[in-house]
Amino acid sequence: MAKLDAIISYANRYLKVEEGEDAPGAHNGLQVGNSGRVTRILAAVDSGLPVITKAAAAGSGSLLVVHHGLFWGGVQPVTGSFGAKLDLMRAADMALYSVHLPLDAHATVGNNVLLAKALGLRRLTPLLGFARSGSFPGTREELARRVMKTTGRVPAVCAAGPSRPRRVGVITGGAGDFLEKVAAEGIDTFVTGEGLQWTWLRAEELGINVIYGGHYATETFGVRALAAHLAKKFRVPWQFVDHPVPL
Numbered sequence: 001m002a003k004l005d006a007i008i009s010y011a012n013r014y015l016k017v018e019e020g021e022d023a024p025g026a027h028n029g030l031q032v033g034n035s036g037r038v039t040r041i042l043a044a045v046d047s048g049l050p051v052i053t054k055a056a057a058a059g060s061g062s063l064l065v066v067h068h069g070l071f072w073g074g075v076q077p078v079t080g081s082f083g084a085k086l087d088l089m090r091a092a093d094m095a096l097y098s099v100h101l102p103l104d105a106h107a108t109v110g111n112n113v114l115l116a117k118a119l120g121l122r123r124l125t126p127l128l129g130f131a132r133s134g135s136f137p138g139t140r141e142e143l144a145r146r147v148m149k150t151t152g153r154v155p156a157v158c159a160a161g162p163s164r165p166r167r168v169g170v171i172t173g174g175a176g177d178f179l180e181k182v183a184a185e186g187i188d189t190f191v192t193g194e195g196l197q198w199t200w201l202r203a204e205e206l207g208i209n210v211i212y213g214g215h216y217a218t219e220t221f222g223v224r225a226l227a228a229h230l231a232k233k234f235r236v237p238w239q240f241v242d243h244p245v246p247l
Contacts, residue, residue: 002234025072032096043227056092069098105130109225151217161209165189172218216245
């Protein structure tokens, strides 16, 4: 058993949650408290009602670490599914900690660096301050197969760039609208989670490859690694609460 305050204080420092900007609805940090004691750490990508329901079934005193927290929709009444989530957490004495861009950007447990390493990219360097880029020793098709093997789903591939990538950029999640920015950085092959329809057409115009691996599928890495790190440091067990979204 560990103290919630100690875990949160450490996590905030480790992830530097007070530094940099994020989306208005991110609210990085502790979003829901509990009685102050943590018996296990759970990790999940999202904080939807099905996820909270699965997490509550794990037992009392859990700390749920998520990438997408409760407040992306802004201020809302404590009714319906939002109220049901809070009721479940209170009944299970569950705390919830959310971390978005600081987790994407982290050099050790970050989504971007972990996906880049899992894909076998070499000579990794920062990209746009929070993402990663590197070289891939193979063809575009081989990289797409590596994405499929790593994420467990078949990616959509816009094959508008070179058949042998020279510089690959990785931004997990819904980062398709970063297409112009990564192209301006010399990226000829862009691996991301998802993008709007226009990003495919723009990639063709820019002459770069885009591999869309799925928003959820590309963002399981960070919460898993963070939960494992915290569990080891504070000597509590951890587990992943999987609730795949096929987008």
